[in-house]
Amino acid sequence: MxxxxxxxxxxxxxxxxxxxxxxxxxxxxxxxxxxxxxxxFDKPPVIxxxxxxxxxxxxxxxxxxxIKSFPTFKIHEGTLEEEQKLLNDGDLSIILAVPDYLIPTxxxxxxxxxxxxxxxxxxxxxxxxxxxxxxxxxxxAAAIKKANVELPFTVVERAVNVNNLRYIDFLLPGLIALxxxxxxxxxxxxxxxxxxxxxxxxxxxxxxxKPIQFVVSNGxxxxxxxLLQATIxxxxxxxxFKVHLVGSLLLVFLCVLLGAxxxxxxxxxxxxxxxxTESVPAIANIVVFPMMFLGGTFFAVSNMxxxxxxxxxxxxxxxxxxxxxxxxxxxxGFGDIWxxxxxxxxxxxxLITLATVTFRFQExxxx
Amino acid sequence: xxxIITVTDLTKKYGDFTAVGGISFSVEKGETFGILGPNGAGKxxxxxxxxxxxxxxxxxxxxxGKNVAKExxxxxxxxxxxxxxxxxxxxxxxxxxxDIFAAMYGTEANAMxxxxxxxxxxxxxxxxxxxxxxxxxxxxxxxxxxxxPKVLFLDEPTTxxxxxxRRHLWELVxxxxxxxxxxxxxxHYMDEAEVLCDRIAIMDGGKIIQLDTxxxxxxxxxxxxxxKPVLQQQANLEDVFLKMTGHALRD
Numbered sequence: 001m002x003x004x005x006x007x008x009x010x011x012x013x014x015x016x017x018x019x020x021x022x023x024x025x026x027x028x029x030x031x032x033x034x035x036x037x038x039x040x041f042d043k044p045p046v047i048x049x050x051x052x053x054x055x056x057x058x059x060x061x062x063x064x065x066x067i068k069s070f071p072t073f074k075i076h077e078g079t080l081e082e083e084q085k086l087l088n089d090g091d092l093s094i095i096l097a098v099p100d101y102l103i104p105t106x107x108x109x110x111x112x113x114x115x116x117x118x119x120x121x122x123x124x125x126x127x128x129x130x131x132x133x134x135x136x137x138x139x140x141a142a143a144i145k146k147a148n149v150e151l152p153f154t155v156v157e158r159a160v161n162v163n164n165l166r167y168i169d170f171l172l173p174g175l176i177a178l179x180x181x182x183x184x185x186x187x188x189x190x191x192x193x194x195x196x197x198x199x200x201x202x203x204x205x206x207x208x209x210k211p212i213q214f215v216v217s218n219g220x221x222x223x224x225x226x227l228l229q230a231t232i233x234x235x236x237x238x239x240x241f242k243v244h245l246v247g248s249l250l251l252v253f254l255c256v257l258l259g260a261x262x263x264x265x266x267x268x269x270x271x272x273x274x275x276x277t278e279s280v281p282a283i284a285n286i287v288v289f290p291m292m293f294l295g296g297t298f299f300a301v302s303n304m305x306x307x308x309x310x311x312x313x314x315x316x317x318x319x320x321x322x323x324x325x326x327x328x329x330x331x332x333g334f335g336d337i338w339x340x341x342x343x344x345x346x347x348x349x350x351l352i353t354l355a356t357v358t359f360r361f362q363e364x365x366x367x
Numbered sequence: 368x369x370x371i372i373t374v375t376d377l378t379k380k381y382g383d384f385t386a387v388g389g390i391s392f393s394v395e396k397g398e399t400f401g402i403l404g405p406n407g408a409g410k411x412x413x414x415x416x417x418x419x420x421x422x423x424x425x426x427x428x429x430x431x432g433k434n435v436a437k438e439x440x441x442x443x444x445x446x447x448x449x450x451x452x453x454x455x456x457x458x459x460x461x462x463x464x465x466d467i468f469a470a471m472y473g474t475e476a477n478a479m480x481x482x483x484x485x486x487x488x489x490x491x492x493x494x495x496x497x498x499x500x501x502x503x504x505x506x507x508x509x510x511x512x513x514x515x516p517k518v519l520f521l522d523e524p525t526t527x528x529x530x531x532x533r534r535h536l537w538e539l540v541x542x543x544x545x546x547x548x549x550x551x552x553x554x555h556y557m558d559e560a561e562v563l564c565d566r567i568a569i570m571d572g573g574k575i576i577q578l579d580t581x582x583x584x585x586x587x588x589x590x591x592x593x594x595k596p597v598l599q600q601q602a603n604l605e606d607v608f609l610k611m612t613g614h615a616l617r618d
Contacts, residue, residue: 018457203450206419208471
């Protein structure tokens, strides 16, 4: 026990002094969190509108000012030629050419009625349609006012905050799972392949220590690091983005330990398969890279095509990120996520078994 | 003197290839025993079987009264090992490294005292990657001494070192022997074997073809009528090199 304790302390020192490992386990995922957190996918999208006006009369000018004040419109003013060039370049969704007497000061004959000409970007039809329907609403509202009639009904809006998740709330648990996967897989696969390649494991075998003691102390170190990662991410998420955190932290940490243990098994399997340090990234990425996108980190698995969901749902990372997300954002308890926990346990058992089969301290002595 | 190691009929086969073919010898307590031979002669395989790192195909090794194959942990506790190609953990300084190896032996070591023995006290806070080749070998030996071993195994400890560093390492090996530690050493350098070893086993093709003291081996050869052109020079190029560059260590 004393040996494992001393080894674990030494392993911790090695881990935190390894700048490359720190970069990939902490700084890169934090960087991703900051970028996605500050980009703000949740703000309503801005529509680029080209506005062409000449010498509008007073009521038309009033109408134009109203359009300009609309928060979702980003207005570019210019001549028709200038705006059309922008539209052709794809920089605008729609151009509105407003005639000077759009809203007449005195009643006019129907054939003298003026129109807004809307040039629409066919490639951004959705945005263009939004603008057109907003204009039509203006029109209807003005007509109703003019006709001085009662509206048949009104709609009263009440904002109710029903666990409204922002993207950062969705992302954070996935990012924690992803970074723990990266840490567990790569820190073990690289370090142990290097130990094997450079004869460190052989030197350790020449001591009376049991190899399992060495493996266990390395495992404990990385489990501890995974808890540290989760704590830092949650802390910064709360501090910088006030993320939604409703579940039990204890259950979060249980998921973290299970997930890390599962991926440590994968890390040892890879270092068992890799002959040289150079082959580690190749082997590891075959497994890890697809999971980065299919494991429910950046996109919800439920948004994927059905055939892909079949695969995505049973990936180790998916069980891990789903469990974390349910606990953190929905406050799910042990009873709600037990399926994911079982999924992780099964994967953990498979991967650790694979590790004990493939990973050897020494090349098999065929004597 | 009594034997500390007895090797009987030791054989190691890899499929059809016989790396070590039924060798027997014994090593006396406190002596420095050299194993010489060309590459592929079976030196390292023999050493690694004695260290408990490889399992013999047949034969027996008794070290300090213990059967290496059956009580390998007990044997590993009383031997020190310097492997041919062994690097150590990155991210630890020399003191931490010695402490961690001591922990693997379930003991504690006086790291500074060990570093002093191998003259690396000024590098105590450095990492392995900052050491020169000779310093790395000295560290390797210091780590081999953490458990205060009865037998120290050195596998080609001076390969790749410059003449100054080699001589420095010889002095270190002599001082270890002077403390009563039995030393088993493999080498390609005959001068090294002559300076350090009490007895030498010459291996070739997995067999021991000669085993005696360096003096006796030379006498036996001369007795066969061997002679080589007598050199009039009383010095060689290495003497010139050391005269010009001095004996002081460069790392």
